[in-house]
Amino acid sequence: MIRVDIETIIMASGPVPSVIVLRERGNGESANAPSRSLSIQTGSVEAAAISRGIDNSQNNGRPITHDLFIETLRQLNVKLERVEINRVDAPVFFARLVLVREAADEQIEELTIDARPSDALALAVRSNAPVFVEDDVMNRAGTISYRTAQQSGEDEFKQFDQFVQTLSPDDF
16 A cells, blocks of 8 residues: 555536545655656545645534544544555546444454545545555556656756746847
């Protein structure tokens, strides 16, 4: 399993799907290693629910379904341990919630529940649960970026500097 973070939420409207971009968390072993990302299409309402969870914003002071579910888990002493995006049947992704609760005999019980990735991510951001992607899913549906953030910024600055050097007063 690969630990990921939500990198971007691209909100769309109408018939165009919104996109959630998950980026592989850096492992610290090699700064030059390529980083992978996974883009998951979803509806605008679902993308907004994830975004609201990240922003920790309230919906007129009333809980939406994801907030209600997290509060229910809390009241039942159940914790969302992690979210796993475990399968892809293009273009559909599958996810599961991994819940844990301590039983009366102090044994830890793990429960797994099937979920849509958008719902799973909306719950993860509200409970600060880690998100993982199955390696096979990342290999089949992910993309690779060979540029690091530092290289990207430096390259962009060099390109801009070269562009400015070619300008003349007639260009204005």
